[in-house]
Amino acid sequence: MTRASAFDAVTVDTLRERGSLKWTLYGDDSLGAFVAEMDFGTAPPVLEALHAAVDAVDFGYLPPRAAAGLAAACAGWQRDHYGWAVDPDRVRPLADVLNGFEIAVRHFSRPGSPVILPTPAYMPFLSLPAALDRTVIEVPMARDNGRHVLDLDAIDAAFAAGGHLLVLCNPHNPLGRVHTAEELTALSEVVARHGGRVFADEIHAPLTYPGHRHIPYASLSPTTAGHTVTATSASKAWNLPGLKCAQLIISNDADAATVERLGPYTFNGAASLGVAANTAAYTAGGPWLAEVVAYLDGNRRALADLLAEHLPEVRWTAPEGTYLAWLDLRPLGLGDHPARVLRERSGIALVDGPDCGAPGLGHARLNFATPRPILRRIVAGIAEAARRGPA
Numbered sequence: 001m002t003r004a005s006a007f008d009a010v011t012v013d014t015l016r017e018r019g020s021l022k023w024t025l026y027g028d029d030s031l032g033a034f035v036a037e038m039d040f041g042t043a044p045p046v047l048e049a050l051h052a053a054v055d056a057v058d059f060g061y062l063p064p065r066a067a068a069g070l071a072a073a074c075a076g077w078q079r080d081h082y083g084w085a086v087d088p089d090r091v092r093p094l095a096d097v098l099n100g101f102e103i104a105v106r107h108f109s110r111p112g113s114p115v116i117l118p119t120p121a122y123m124p125f126l127s128l129p130a131a132l133d134r135t136v137i138e139v140p141m142a143r144d145n146g147r148h149v150l151d152l153d154a155i156d157a158a159f160a161a162g163g164h165l166l167v168l169c170n171p172h173n174p175l176g177r178v179h180t181a182e183e184l185t186a187l188s189e190v191v192a193r194h195g196g197r198v199f200a201d202e203i204h205a206p207l208t209y210p211g212h213r214h215i216p217y218a219s220l221s222p223t224t225a226g227h228t229v230t231a232t233s234a235s236k237a238w239n240l241p242g243l244k245c246a247q248l249i250i251s252n253d254a255d256a257a258t259v260e261r262l263g264p265y266t267f268n269g270a271a272s273l274g275v276a277a278n279t280a281a282y283t284a285g286g287p288w289l290a291e292v293v294a295y296l297d298g299n300r301r302a303l304a305d306l307l308a309e310h311l312p313e314v315r316w317t318a319p320e321g322t323y324l325a326w327l328d329l330r331p332l333g334l335g336d337h338p339a340r341v342l343r344e345r346s347g348i349a350l351v352d353g354p355d356c357g358a359p360g361l362g363h364a365r366l367n368f369a370t371p372r373p374i375l376r377r378i379v380a381g382i383a384e385a386a387r388r389g390p391a
């Protein structure tokens, strides 16, 4: 069986038995297309590394040797895939990317300053700042020739209004944009003009489609290296989010000094098994990832066909990266919170657009990292619910 047909063959029953959040939160009558998990398991070398760790009962605290192995593997991935020369000494283990965001807010932005967030955005970026006593300045993305772009004038105004740390999610969740070098350079000029900082969330970087190239923001120029802290992880591309491991990449001397001052306990959240899995993914997970991205690319096209056939009113732009589709469902008349209506009517579980910020009214985020037969059921379920008329 080819890998693609093996992915096709994964059933809802198998996924429920596996027990992840996507397939258990809303019960047996629902189809999960919300949280960013993939339904394809993970790469064989990752499983081997995990089995080896379990067989060795390797459950102690993370030894420096393993942290160094993770740093070298992460730096190697950045070098080989994006041409970014990362110093492994400047890669720190994290529990997850959100832990990196919290560190960036606490230690790399002006105390008390608002966080600047292009929206729609990954949902926790809207809510987490409040827990850190920070406000958020939402900057809705603009449109240029049908595609979403950063609104540089509005970002400029947000810095002028006192914002200091900008969240740059690239590839973008939920819009799927993979920003070009020109876009990133133009952004960096605005940030630099205000002495601002950037939290570059590049967790989806390995998931880019043909014709699009991920460029690590900090790799662009000495200017971007000087104002950026980057967080990444193998957890999206190899589907390991429950194993708790991500990486913070530091790209300038001043931030490296801050990290030294913070000491090891700021960076002690990564789980040993997560470190083993991330290290194996970066060093030996490439071939499996290539097959997954090819399958997801097929799903992206299948989704276009399915929407055209069953829901031609729905507006969307196929993503350039990520396995997330941002759907404008307003023509269906399901109200501001269409995902709530769809879940009630059909059990199809999407992310509700307003959870991603103000531009999300009437929208929903659909996760298409699922076997194609299930994707068909998901779109058919949405269409069937929509046929029942306005909410």
Ligand SMILES: Cc1ncc(COP(=O)(O)O)c(C=O)c1O
Binding pocket: 036, 095, 096, 097, 098, 099, 122, 169, 173, 201, 203, 204, 233, 235, 241, 245, 246
């Ligand atoms: C853009 C983005 N950032 C961060 C995360 C969360 O990552 P973690 O589980 O490592 O905090 C996600 C998860 O879906 C995401 O899509």
